[in-house]
Ligand SMILES: Nc1ncnc2c1ncn2[C@@H]1O[C@H](COP(=O)(O)OP(=O)(O)O)[C@@H](O)[C@H]1O
């Protein structure tokens with residue numbers, strides 16, 4: 001039973017179908033991407049305990065796979081107590097969505113994190129910012145996608161940073177104040193906890209307006225980054241594994257995405273966040289990994305205890321790294337318009353550069369800064385730098401219209417892009 005049926009979950013369901021599992025997809029709206037390939041679909045409010053209990057009684061699932069954060073976590077623990085497997089463990093899901101608990105757990109496990117203070121009053125908050133010489137980043141305790149976070153560069157920013165907490169998913173007075181790390185690059189390390197630990201080749205990515213925009217695998221775009229990465233990769237793998245064990249324990253099963261900051265100059269790796277499910281940036285593995293072994297395939301294999309074929313990974317110094325087909329990149333396809341029934345053109349041109357996967361969402365909305373993600377462009381190439389360029393060109397060939405906004409429009413966000 002998949003809780004949250006977005007584009008990442010859709011691939012989980014497809015991979016579960018390949019393994020012969022019976023699948024149930026749940027979402028808050030009807031026609032969510034993962035509901036199409038599932039055997040059965042339900043629609044309702046997953047933060048409501050009664051709704052989840054009703055579904056679990058009706059379907060009696062062997063495995064519950066959370067795909068989103070907005071789920072009643074108490075219910076997950078109760079299901080686990082009854083003997084249903086919750087991926088990777090109910091407790092891990094709770095820790096991952098609470099910045100205070102996550103920080104504490106990582107710190108205790110001996111994983112390097114940036115220095116931090118937990119604050120819950122304006123006075124403590126001000127003092128914490130001062131402690132970091134007003135060079136810090138502040139994040140609301142229960143928040144994601146940049147909502148509720150603020151980069152403090154001077155004393156004058158403190159009030160705005162404190163007010164920012166109100167924009168979080170679940171507003172509270174609790175805010176973490178973190179030392180600002182001037183990292184060389186950030187990575188996402190996908191870790192599969194199944195029969196032991198397997199790592200995917202490390203992912204690179206950039207974000208626009210708090211959301212993932214493009215990702216690539218492996219992480220290095222040039223020789224300098226390759227050398228930098230080689231010097232810190234032991235820390236990347238060991239911190240990532242420790243983080244997953246700290247959250248879910250040895251019995252945890254599933255894929256985890258461990259966000260890290262890499263400081264090549266000082267040869268230091270910091271863990272920033274952990275999510276216990278397939279990750280946006282991991283969509284690149286839909287193309288770079290062998291069939292059945294994308295992040296979603298790896299996730300459902302781990303959940304259902306289907307081992308990984310030994311020929312599909314290499315062991316280097318005791319670290320198991322999954323093979324990939326070649327360097328690749330992904331780039332989001334976001335809607336430039338709002339409305340029902342999004343339609344697409346320009347796919348023929350796009351396919352000269354890379355592949356286009358459409359999620360089949362029924363409605364496109366548009367916010368001041370970004371539109372809804374409706375698809376993803378995926379490209380393989382001889383080098384990562386080339387793949388990033390090709391994925392970008394692919395996405396930018398696609399034009400979109402909706403019933404309410406019938407003018408064809410292309411992608412418009414151009415910041416941080418390499419060609420278009
Ligand atoms: N301590 C930090 N130092 C430097 N940059 C940071 C720090 N914390 C976060 N960032 C930057 O902000 C981005 C978003 O922060 P993150 O903690 O991942 O929140 P979320 O992804 O939930 O919005 C990170 O990917 C990174 O680029």
Ligand SMILES: [Mg+2]
Nearest residue numbers: 145259272273
């Ligand atoms: Mg993040």
